[in-house]
């Protein structure tokens with residue numbers, strides 16, 4: 001008996017150690033932002049392209065105060081967006097640019113804990129693959145610090161056990177938050193398409209809503225942007241991988257929310273358009289180029 005149990009216990013301990021190691025939070029090197037200067041004006045565009053306000057603004061508020069409070073229903077429980085205003089205690093006023101980089105690229109908090117993927121770092125993490133990605137984070141950080149501070153404390157999530165244990169998210173990240181582009185690029189028209197891919201796959205986190213998820217909440221990249229169940233449980237989010245729209249219709253929709261049939265964007269897409277409408281026309285054109293290129297690909 002002993003001869004079996006002792007090695008088994010040893011094996012179990014080794015497995016536990018391996019899982020513990022695999023689930024360790026990752027962080028950028030300490031000098032990752034050395035030599036970077038953030039520019040708030042440029043950061044404002046990153047902020048809109050990434051739609052931070054659509055989740056972090058207090059519900060029913062139109063002030064630029066990122067006080068948090070919005071609820072997100074999911075099969076694992078209800079998440080609450082935290083206060084990310086410039087408040088030194090209740091917000092992120094004391095965060096360094098590297099703290100923000102670790103949160104966005106690795107989903108790691110300043111205290112070294114994992115964030116839940118309701119914060120779409122599995123998309124933002126692709127900023128690490130883009131040449132100007134770190135500069136965009138430095139710009140975003142300097143912009144966030146110009147916004148008003150809110151003293152409303154962040155509210156706790158309402159999750160069921162075992163989802164309350166953040167450490168387990170490390171394994172989830174190993175499976176579903178790997179930093180890789182979803183669509184390979186052709187060389188033709190590569191500049192606009194590459195920009196569009198950055199805006200769609202990284203900043204705009206379009207996949208977070210438009211791509212179906214598996215039972216563990218990971219995005220099924222093999223069905224990229226092919227439509228998904230609405231996480232609220234009501235209705236479906238439409239596919240955007242095979243749009244039969246003209247380029248002008250699409251850029252017009254991304255700016256105004258009006259579809260070619262004179263319908264207007266509703267639900268969560270209205271908030272996405274509110275952010276996209278603040279970008280220069282060239283950015284919406286790059287998003288449209290990416291989506292139309294995707295639609296033209298054989299499947």
Ligand code: HEC
Nearest residue numbers: 050051052055079080081082084103114115116118119120
């Ligand atoms: C889809 C909704 C959503 C979007 C979009 C979003 N966030 Fe969040 N964010 C969340 C949620 C939910 C959390 C809480 C995660 C947790 O507790 O693990 C969070 C957490 C954070 C935190 C950690 C705050 C803390 O107190 O530790 C920061 C910082 C943050 N977000 C910044 C941003 C920025 C900057 C953007 C835009 C680039 C952004 N978020 C976009 C939902 C979102």
Ligand code: HEC
Nearest residue numbers: 200204205206209237238240264265266267268269272287
């Ligand atoms: C927070 C969830 C969410 C995110 C993020 C999101 N969308 Fe949507 N999108 C929706 C919903 C919901 C609809 C349906 C809107 C409606 O019913 O009017 C929609 C509709 C659309 C449509 C119209 C499709 C049709 O056939 O009518 C397009 C195009 C689109 N989204 C593009 C995008 C792009 C590009 C991004 C990223 C920059 C994006 N969406 C990000 C939720 C989202």
